Amino acid sequence: MPELAEVEYYRKQWTPAIGQRVVGVELHADKRIFRGQDTDALRSGLKGQALQRAEAHGKQMAFVFGDCHWLGLHLGMTGKTRIESADYEPGKHDHLVLRMQSGDQLIFIDPRLFGRVLYAACKSGEPDWWQGLPPGILSDAFTRERMNAFLKRRARSPIKAVLLMQEAFPGVGNWMADEILWRSRICPATRAGDLDQQQTKALYRRLREVCRDALRVIGTDWSRPPDSWLFNHRWKDGGVCPKTGCPLIREPIGGRTTCWSPKWQNSGAPK
């Protein structure tokens, strides 16, 4: 589920606990989401500390407790955060539960276990996994020049696969990539290096537009996107393009199922 806007939504699920202290930590230490982590250190590190802030960058979240305890969460494919009241009984996929002094429980759920939990205590500064993150797509540092340079470096890969690369497009996932290419009228199979200037210009504009739209519609309260987006049509059997009324195509590109509108998104090799 989680891409840029969904991650922002899940970040906010824990913010009601800001200012509250952790009084207990329950976790399933043998689960894959804790791979490489010292869960005892996580337990003892967080206990007694108050949640200070909650941040998101792309698909990565960071929750800071006390003055030096960092909890990183990545939601993988099926991860979610929730907040529950004191009487809630954690279920089998609730792999991390922080019991707060208010009685609230901060829950991290992940049935498929593709997510990840990170913990670090840093006396000063940020953990390495929160440093040197690529510029957010809506930040000033995310320039057209920067994007174009990356497209050139990945010139022989389909643009769909390139948009999924987190080191350049943090937060973009499968549905956003399809939405962006559809709005840009670019065929997802086009090699990144074959895009002409008009196409890269459209791509840059629509990329930022989809990020803004998604954060506004999904990131705030998870509203249903309007039918004018590709979003509501792409997984439906017999779905049609809202622009042309023609049937949408679904086919794997770059290892992921991709949906596009063949007439609308120029299919041939450009130029």
Add this chain to the structure above:
DNA sequence: TCCTATGTTGTATG
């Protein structure tokens, strides 16, 4: 039974 799933990563190959 088989196929799919809004993600990343390790490994093989060029």
Add this chain to the structure above:
DNA sequence: ACATACAACATAGG
């Protein structure tokens, strides 16, 4: 070293 492609991870649901 760099770019590219793909299986593997673990579980649920259609």
